[in-house]
Amino acid sequence: MINQNLYIDFTEKKGKGVFTKKAINKDEIIEVSPVIVMNGSDRILLDKTLLHDYIFEWGENQDQCCMALGFIPIYNHSYASNCEYFMDFDDESIFIKTIRQIEAGEELTINYNGDWNNAEKVWFEANE
Numbered sequence: 001m002i003n004q005n006l007y008i009d010f011t012e013k014k015g016k017g018v019f020t021k022k023a024i025n026k027d028e029i030i031e032v033s034p035v036i037v038m039n040g041s042d043r044i045l046l047d048k049t050l051l052h053d054y055i056f057e058w059g060e061n062q063d064q065c066c067m068a069l070g071f072i073p074i075y076n077h078s079y080a081s082n083c084e085y086f087m088d089f090d091d092e093s094i095f096i097k098t099i100r101q102i103e104a105g106e107e108l109t110i111n112y113n114g115d116w117n118n119a120e121k122v123w124f125e126a127n128e
Helices: 040-046 050-054
Strands: 006-010 016-020 029-038 055-058 064-068 083-088 093-098 107-110
Touching: 016 107, 029 040, 029 055, 040 064, 050 055, 050 064, 093 107
Parallel strands: 083 107
Antiparallel strands: 006 016, 029 064, 029 093, 055 064, 083 093
């Protein structure tokens, strides 16, 4: 399920991103997407490809990874994100929920650290 008002467009600095045509209320689930779960061996191989930037650590022990379908891989990172993602290990899905009112035309972002307000540097900034 993807909210019918979401669309993908180009951002000024981050390539593609997810945007909304209409305002979206706080605490609204805007996407529920299945994932393809892979084991640790697959992760080693994926880390050598462009998909490295689009996979999520997966499982209670984070010893697996997954490729989310839908728009999930396109949401850009922000330390002040306006959405949060949740993983359902049993259902093998990820869902996105807004954490505040989103205005029409606004980009929807998630914090790649998992918690919407986690300020710890993410992997692509850790070595800067």
